[in-house]
Amino acid sequence: MDKGQTFEDRLRAVSLRVTRPRVAVLSAVSAHPHADADTVxxxxxxxxxxxxxxxVYDVLAALVDAKLVRRIEPSGSPARFETRVGDNHHHVVCRNCGDIADVDCAIGEAPCLHASNSHGFSIDEAEVIYWGMCPDCATKKLLN
Structure with a gap:
């Protein structure tokens, strides 16, 4: 998706009608990466x-279906939404505060798509979540 496109252009590009709620929700997700629905x-x-x-839930579903927004669901967390789509990136989640950051694939072209056994599935995406402690929480833990 072209970063120079307006939200209206992005909606039109996937044949979605431009409405104020759709633009507002797309704008909110863009401004707040990894936001939960309540934040949006x-x-x-x-x-x-x-x-x-x-x-808002209906708009989020339509944007996910149109692949303008990606829905991620870290264990123990409500669904989160982001506008970074189509690049097979992953996430790191802080076990303490729940902060989430993007992690690019480490080597080559989408290496995580090569499963050791596909069990006959046609795999088109891999979702990897790394878990740990963010720098702020790690510092607080050291100070306590």
Whole structure:
């Protein structure tokens, strides 16, 4: 996806009708990478004045289906959303505070897509989550 495109252009490119809630939700996810739905709802409401939770959930589902937004679901965390799509990147999650950061594939072209046994599946994506402690939490732990 071209970073120079407007949110409206991105919606049109995937044949989605441009609506104020869709633009607000796409803008919110773009501004808050790895945000949960409640954060997206709050940001969309700040922009629009009012929008129902259900409308935001419906927009998020449509954006995920259109591959404009990626949904990730780290264990023990609500679903998170990001606009970085189509590059098979991974994530690192802090076990203490839940902070999430992107991690690019380490070597070559999508090396994680080569499963040792596909069991007959046609694999088109791999999702890897690294778990650990973020620098802030590690520093706090050392100070305590």
């Amino acid at each position: 709802i709050g940001a969309a409401r700040a922009e629009l004045g009012s929008v129902s939770k259900q409308a």
